[in-house]
Amino acid sequence: MRRVALVASLLALFALAWAWVASLDSVDDLLVASPDETWKALNDDWSLLIDNAWTTLHEVLLGLATSIALGVVFALAMHLSRTLREAAYPLLVASQAVPIVVLAPIFVLAFDYGIGPKIAIVTLICFFPITVNVLDGLRSVDPGQLTLMRAFGASRIRTLRSVELPAALPSFFSGLRIAATVSVIGAVFGEWAGADEGLGRLVLLGNDQLQTPRVYAGIVLLTLMAVALFALASLAERLICPWTREERTA
Amino acid sequence: MQVQAEAAQHGPSSIRGTLVALKGVGRTFRSGKAEVRALDDLELEVAPGEALGVVGVSGCGKSTLLELIGGLQEPDAGTVAIGGETAAAARRGACSYMPQRDMLLPWRDALDNAGLALEAQGLGRREARRRAEPLFERFGLEEFKRARPGTLSGGMRQRVAFMRTLLPGRPLLALDEPFAALDAITRSSMQQWLADALVSEPRTVVLVTHDVEEALFLCDRVVVMSSRPGHVVASFTVPLERPRDRTAAVTDPRLASLREQALEALR
Numbered sequence: 463m464r465r466v467a468l469v470a471s472l473l474a475l476f477a478l479a480w481a482w483v484a485s486l487d488s489v490d491d492l493l494v495a496s497p498d499e500t501w502k503a504l505n506d507d508w509s510l511l512i513d514n515a516w517t518t519l520h521e522v523l524l525g526l527a528t529s530i531a532l533g534v535v536f537a538l539a540m541h542l543s544r545t546l547r548e549a550a551y552p553l554l555v556a557s558q559a560v561p562i563v564v565l566a567p568i569f570v571l572a573f574d575y576g577i578g579p580k581i582a583i584v585t586l587i588c589f590f591p592i593t594v595n596v597l598d599g600l601r602s603v604d605p606g607q608l609t610l611m612r613a614f615g616a617s618r619i620r621t622l623r624s625v626e627l628p629a630a631l632p633s634f635f636s637g638l639r640i641a642a643t644v645s646v647i648g649a650v651f652g653e654w655a656g657a658d659e660g661l662g663r664l665v666l667l668g669n670d671q672l673q674t675p676r677v678y679a680g681i682v683l684l685t686l687m688a689v690a691l692f693a694l695a696s697l698a699e700r701l702i703c704p705w706t707r708e709e710r711t712a
Numbered sequence: 713m714q715v716q717a718e719a720a721q722h723g724p725s726s727i728r729g730t731l732v733a734l735k736g737v738g739r740t741f742r743s744g745k746a747e748v749r750a751l752d753d754l755e756l757e758v759a760p761g762e763a764l765g766v767v768g769v770s771g772c773g774k775s776t777l778l779e780l781i782g783g784l785q786e787p788d789a790g791t792v793a794i795g796g797e798t799a800a801a802a803r804r805g806a807c808s809y810m811p812q813r814d815m816l817l818p819w820r821d822a823l824d825n826a827g828l829a830l831e832a833q834g835l836g837r838r839e840a841r842r843r844a845e846p847l848f849e850r851f852g853l854e855e856f857k858r859a860r861p862g863t864l865s866g867g868m869r870q871r872v873a874f875m876r877t878l879l880p881g882r883p884l885l886a887l888d889e890p891f892a893a894l895d896a897i898t899r900s901s902m903q904q905w906l907a908d909a910l911v912s913e914p915r916t917v918v919l920v921t922h923d924v925e926e927a928l929f930l931c932d933r934v935v936v937m938s939s940r941p942g943h944v945v946a947s948f949t950v951p952l953e954r955p956r957d958r959t960a961a962v963t964d965p966r967l968a969s970l971r972e973q974a975l976e977a978l979r
Contacts, residue, residue, distance in 0.1 A: 606811055613782055613809040614832035614880070624831060628819045705818045708862030 495675040500682060503675035511664070511676075515683050518661040521577055521649040522687070525584025529641055532585065533592030534634070540593075541600040541626070558590050562648065566655035580652035580660075587648040588641035592634065599633025600626050632706050635699035642691035646684055661687075731884060731916050732758035732781060736790035738941075739776055750776045752941035754790070760883070763910065763917040763954065765927025765934040769978060773942030774920040778886045781918060782807040794884060808882040812889040814873040816861035822868075823848065823857045826875040833880060840879075847875045850912060851905075867898040871905065878913055887919045891926070900958070903929055907955040924974045929961050930954075934970070936977040946977035 477497050483489060484496035495503070504511065536554070540547040562583060569579035603626050611621040653662030661680045668677040700707070737754040740747055750773040758764045768774050779785040780792050783803030791798050794806040808829070816825045826847065827840030835843075848857050851871055861869055870890060877885060890906070891899040907930055910917065921927050927934045928950055936946040948970050952961065961967055 604815070606813065607815050607817075609779075609784060610809065610811060610815050611832055613784055613804060613807075614829040615804055616832035620832055620834075624828065625817065628817065631819075703819070705860050705862055708818070708860060 492672050492674060495678045499675040500678040503673075503679040504682065507676055507679060511661070511679055511683055514659055514661045514664045514680075515687065517659045518646070518649050518653070518684070519687060521580040521652065521660065522584055522645045522691070524577070525581045525648060526588055526638075526641060526645050526691075528581060528585045529588035529592055529645075530638070533589040533637065533641075534596055536589070536593045537596035537600060537630075540597055542622075547597075554590065554593060557586065562587060562651050566651045569652070570656040575656055575658065579655070580649055580657070583652040584645050584648035588645050591640040591644075592637040595633040595637030595640075596630050599630030602633070603629045632699065632703050635695060635703065638698075639692055639695045642695045643688050645691065646688040650684065729759060730757045731760040731762075731795060732756070732918065733793045734777075734781070734790065737780065737787045737792060738789035739773070739780065739785065739787050749941035751780075751787075752943050754943045756935065756944060758884075758916060758918060760916055761914060762933060763919065763931040765931035766918060766920045766937060767922060767924050767927050767934060767974065767978065768937030768942060769939050770922060772937045772939045774922075774937060775888055777937075777942065778809065778888050778918065778920050781884070782809045782886045784809070806882055807884040807886050808877045808880055809886045810873060810877040810888065810890050812892050814861070814869040816869055816872060818861055821858045821860050822853065822864065822872045825861065825872050826879060829876050829880045844875060844879060847878065851875065851909065865898070866894050867902050867905075870894065870902055874906070874909065878915075883916055885915045885917045887917060889921050890919075892921070892923075899926075904955075904958060906930060911955050924971055924978070928967055928970055928974070929956060929958065934974060936974055946974065948974060 481497050484491075484494050484499075536550070540550055565586070566579070566583055569582050573579045573582065607625055608621060611625055616624070649660065650662035650665070653660040654666055657663045661684050665677050665680040665684075668674070668680065734754055734756040737751055737756075738749070739751040740749050742748075754777070756764075756777075766774055766777065776785065780787055781794070781803065783800040783805075786800055792803065794803050797803065797806065816822075817828065820828070823841050823844050824837065826844040827835075827837065830840040830843060831837060845857070848854050853868065853871060856864060856868060861872070864872070874890070877887075891902050894902060903926055910930075917931070919927065919930060924934070928948075932950055932954065934948045934950065935944045936948075937943065938945045950970065951966050952964065
């Protein structure tokens with residue numbers, strides 16, 4: 463509860479500072495919207511905003527799902543094959559060094575205007591933290607634990623299922639939390655490169671047409687979306703990995 | 713508390729044959745150019761049903777010895793056999809290994825942790841739990857069946873680890889300093905617990921420890937290993953029947969004398 467109060471007061475402080483900056487004479491009303499203008503836009507344009515938010519959320523969720531599948535498969539393959547791990551790791555890092563802003567228009571050109579390139583861009587950003595974290599989790603298992611499984615006569619698959627995969631779950635969720643926060647950025651880049659709908663496109667359009675309050679409202683919704691996804695990933699971890707919060711009495 | 717006078721003269725191994733036999737065993741580890749001779753010309757026999765204590769200072773190759781017996785390593789020289797079988801896979805199948813740290817999986821409850829060795833052999837989870845359940849009742853942990861390791865005390869965790877070791881029903885238990893990580897009071901009560909547990913679940917035991925008292929309290933026979941390269945330098949038969957009463961064991965003059973001799977051999 464104390465944490466909630468702290469966050470709320472910090473947020474209120476931020477809104478006050480924002481309102482103050484927006485009210486300055488030297489600041490053009492067309493270029494900076496105040497909190498209450500933003501609030502008004504959120505109310506007036508609600509159906510427009512929410513329709514476009516659904517489109518963006520759709521892209522984000524499909525991209526995240528693809529990232530999870532791809533990230534887990536990559537991590538498993540690299541965990542099981544040392545050769546693959548050594549060969550693929552530099553490529554994995556290189557995939558993140560490519561500037562997404564430049565890549566997005568190329569994707570849209572290559573794969574058309576629809577949802578495909580957006581999912582591809584979200585995936586390109588999000589699979590990396592998942593792959594790296596799951597791989598670290600799989601490799602974090604105590605060697606003594608693996609020796610013990612060998613002593614019990616366990617097969618490779620059995621050890622993977624009973625020991626390594628569950629051990630990697632908390633790391634997977636760490637990766638997912640990072641992926642969830644950056645996924646929305648990926649969708650926005652994708653929409654900026656070319657789209658018919660979506661919050662990213664709405665923001666870009668509003669910017670061109672000097673509908674500044676609507677732009678701000680879109681940004682607020684995008685931020686909320688990322689925060690909500692992060693919270694959802696954290697909640698899933700609490701439910702699925704309750705042992706990580708247990709105190710050791712030994 | 714009955715004293716078995718005969719055991720002192722004959723020793724169990726001369727009566728009941730041999731389950732574990734190590735002959736001329738050597739093991740060298742190489743890291744880069746450096747070579748470490750961990751074991752050299754080690755001779756050891758364990759009779760069925762016998763509890764053998766192996767004591768030695770840190771780094772004398774005690775853990776290597778257990779891993780050789782348990783089929784987790786192969787010797788460079790000599791042979792290691794359990795029940796006449798020398799193949800590593802056969803040794804793994806005949807020996808149940810318990811490491812110093814409990815190695816319980818934090819996401820499994822106590823029952824699932826105890827059943828892990830059974831699951832490793834291909835048994836289903838439900839069946840593994842079913843077989844583990846009676847042990848929890850016998851060893852006084854019924855209330856903690858569904859507790860995860862993070863909420864258990866060190867002694868309870870070690871008991872769960874011991875059940876995990878027992879459940880595959882293999883004839884030989886290889887215990888690698890099972891209580892070394894516990895505090896002194898818990899260690900002492902766990903030693904008593906293990907002594908009693910081995911009465912209800914009789915097995916052949918090789919117990920590796922650096923604690924002479926622990927070996928003398930729990931075992932029929934105690935061998936002392938030299939430091940690197942490790943080999944057996946002394947062997948003592950404990951002239952008391954198991955399970956022993958701790959007070960009687962501590963005050964018994966013969967045990968006191970064995971303790972002195974064993975400590976002398978360790979130097």
